[in-house]
Amino acid sequence: MPELPEVETVARDLRPLLVGRTITAITRSKLKLRNPWWPAGEKTHLLGRTVLAIHRRAKYLRLELTGGGCLLVHLGMTGQFTGVPATAPTETHTHFVFDLDDGRQLRFRDARRFGSVQLFADNTATAAALDSQLGWEPNDINPADFTNGVRMSKRVLKVLLLDQTFVAGVGNIYADESLFRAKLHPETRGVKVSNAACDQLRIAIQEVIARAIESRGSTIRDYVGGSGLRGGFQHQFAVYGRTGEPCPTCATAIKVIRVAGRSSHFCPKCQRKK
DNA sequence: CTGTAATCCTGCGAGC
DNA sequence: TGCTCGCAGGATTACA
Numbered sequence: 001m002p003e004l005p006e007v008e009t010v011a012r013d014l015r016p017l018l019v020g021r022t023i024t025a026i027t028r029s030k031l032k033l034r035n036p037w038w039p040a041g042e043k044t045h046l047l048g049r050t051v052l053a054i055h056r057r058a059k060y061l062r063l064e065l066t067g068g069g070c071l072l073v074h075l076g077m078t079g080q081f082t083g084v085p086a087t088a089p090t091e092t093h094t095h096f097v098f099d100l101d102d103g104r105q106l107r108f109r110d111a112r113r114f115g116s117v118q119l120f121a122d123n124t125a126t127a128a129a130l131d132s133q134l135g136w137e138p139n140d141i142n143p144a145d146f147t148n149g150v151r152m153s154k155r156v157l158k159v160l161l162l163d164q165t166f167v168a169g170v171g172n173i174y175a176d177e178s179l180f181r182a183k184l185h186p187e188t189r190g191v192k193v194s195n196a197a198c199d200q201l202r203i204a205i206q207e208v209i210a211r212a213i214e215s216r217g218s219t220i221r222d223y224v225g226g227s228g229l230r231g232g233f234q235h236q237f238a239v240y241g242r243t244g245e246p247c248p249t250c251a252t253a254i255k256v257i258r259v260a261g262r263s264s265h266f267c268p269k270c271q272r273k274k
Numbered sequence: 275c276t277g278t279a280a281t282c283c284t285g286c287g288a289g290c
Numbered sequence: 291t292g293c294t295c296g297c298a299g300g301a302t303t304a305c306a
Contacts, residue, residue, distance in 0.1 A: 001299065034282070034301080059300080077299060078284080093284085112283040114300060155276065164301080172299065220298090221285085261279075262299065 002075035004059060004138065004169030005212035006223050006231060010081050011056040013226025017083035018063070018106060022050045025099035033095060034076060035116035044069045044121040046098075055127070058134050058168035062127060070123035072130075076114030078222040082107050111222065134168040138209045141167065147198035153190030158259040160190055161205070170205060173218055173240045176265045178205040180239045185273040186257070186264040192274040211236065239265040 023046055049065040061081065063071040073081055086105045096108040096117050108117050120126040136142065153160055160166055161175040179186050181204035184197060217223060217231035224230055238248050243256040247267035256265050
């Protein structure tokens with residue numbers, strides 16, 4: 001599941017392959033992705049445009065183009081966004097192929113089509129619109145505002161961490177790993193969390209995300225980086241997907257429950273509900 | 275405000 | 291061996 005660390009890895013991988021390259025051709029499958037390729041009123045063109053920069057915000061990638069436009073990409077659940085030699089065989093579920101001027105191709109592949117690729121005419125406006133809809137980047141959380149936000153909320157912590165308008169970029173895996181690291185139960189409500197525990201949670205999120213980026217993200221099944229390499233952080237999971245296995249701290253069996261429709265893994269001894 | 279559930283979609287593994 | 295079923299869960303929306 002591509003979350004912030006996976007998307008960041010794709011951005012880092014793609015920068016040396018894409019920045020300065022010009023798009024010379026586009027091939028597209030007929031199958032619909034989550035959002036329209038040409039959003040209403042955004043008609044512009046992509047052929048002949050050069051990639052100026054690649055930006056990541058939360059789980060979104062934005063390719064800034066010459067001519068003022070941008071390509072906005074979300075990997076959804078199973079999306080892959082890779083730069084490969086044009087001679088590489090095209091795999092099933094490839095929905096976009098962008099030919100580049102150096103003999104490589106930028107490809108978007110997504111079996112379940114929860115992802116999207118959209119072309120916007122105004123890069124600046126697109127960046128601003130994203131910003132207005134998203135909360136803090138984990139490495140840019142305001143500590144006092146974070147604590148206030150948690151303590152003013154009656155929602156359970158798991159739901160709060162998945163809320164992209166609060167902290168942006170955390171998904172199911174890193175929410176569970178962060179809560180374990182902060183020793184907080186996923187069903188504890190924000191109002192019940194002490195100031196000190198809020199600080200621990202904020203730091204836990206930042207550390208988990210940073211460690212995951214260092215390991216190039218997590219590959220459960222589908223995820224690969226921008227050069228096609230799998231991630232490595234799945235080998236460092238403390239709780240996610242480890243139901244019944246021993247807690248790394250106390251060896252108690254990890255439990256899984258459903259919170260807001262999502263599987264939530266935790267140690268019943270280290271993470272007591274408050 | 276908060277919560278629940280449905281929606282989009284395919285692949286895979288469990289169970290029979 | 292081949293079938294059905296449940297599950298995976300990011301973002302959004304409808305509804306209680």
